[in-house]
Amino acid sequence: MGKLGGEMKALAKKAGGSFKTVDDRIHIVQRFGRYLRSLNIQIQRVEQIKVRHIECYIQARLAQQIGKRTLQNEMSALRAVLQHAGRKQVAQHDRLTNKALGLAGASRNGTNRAITSEHYQQVLAAVRDKDVGLSATLELARLMGLRSQEAVQCCQSLKMWKQALERGETRLTVVFGTKGHRPRETVILDAGAVKKALDNALSVAEQRDGRLIEQPNLQKAMNYWRGALAEAGLTGNYTPHSLRYAWAQDAMHHYLAQGFSDKEALALTSMDLGHGDGRGRYVVQVYGRHEEE
Structure with a gap:
């Protein structure tokens, strides 16, 4: 998992919430960590994460045609981890708002159907x-x-x-x-x-x-x-x-x-x-x- 992955997982748990919320948050930060490794970005601590790293991650996810509501949830998870790591300035950066990232205006309509x-x-x-x-x-x-x-x-x-x-x-x-x-x-x-x-x-x-x-x-x-x-x-x-x-x-x-x-x-x-x-x-x-x- 590496130092970054271990730290992000610990912070994801610390951010609290229901079992499912915490479990989903852990999967999100692990996906983000894998993305950084795929680009050979050498980061060992959460304090080294920069705004551009998150911007690039979201753009890559959008290119994969991941839904905006899903990505809004992913950003919420990343912000929670950054906040608990004392990176409030990055978590609340103007370039990382949903609007700036192109995630605004997503519908909250359910994607599933009531079972017949x-x-x-x-x-x-x-x-x-x-x-x-x-x-x-x-x-x-x-x-x-x-x-x-x-x-x-x-x-x-x-x-x-x-x-x-x-x-x-x-x-x-x-x-x-x-x-x-x-x-x-x-x-x-x-x-x-x-x-x-x-x-x-x-x-x-x-x-x-x-x-x-x-x-x-x-x-x-x-x-x-x-x-x-x-x-x-x-x-x-x-x-x-x-x-x-x-x-x-x-x-x-x-x-x-x-x-x-x-x-x-x-x-x-x-x-x-x-x-x-x-x-x-x-x-x-x-x-x-x-x-x-």
Whole structure:
């Protein structure tokens, strides 16, 4: 990895955030380090990184036709690392703004699609043949709108969720794997289906020492989750997040059917997803895209 790579990885971790945010940031700085090495740029410390190095990196990524939103995220990661290294002057340099780099004006519209019922059933059948624990996790992710890390860690909440259902509660609390480690509450859209999925998941977990996915650590469990679902058909415009997209659309329809206005339904769905009540427009842009678009 080298001195630069090791230092940047340590700073990427120090910058904080959710597991996924930190993991993505590490991959970004490693990619940046490989780019510098490919040009034989001899840099050993973060303090030696210059504005022109980052400018050239972004231009090279644009030439590879990498999307502007992706590159905005990459710049955010690089800025975070530079800030934590005490390189505020470089991180906030006029030449490294999104506008100066040609990254301004990128759309926040979601690139994925909400999974259709037909495609979901195909994926579920393929996964069930491979691993019943994985299929149980997949079902809960679709029925509760779980993020990937929430789904992978959901085995820790199965008993709590079942007890909540038995008490007749209409919402379930998601604790493990949430973004920023902030617990969130999500509405139960189909109590019967959720109960059936929980009973199945608990049965599998009892046979696996409390686990649904049999992997030695969270990182390997996440890799297994993504890889196995990709093999089962969640590729291209369909990803594990497509399950959450579909759930979000179901939630919006649920609230509208209860008589809430469009604005209220969006705010409630946004809170269920863990985004807060002020991100209704974001929910429409990112989660509201339909298969026919």
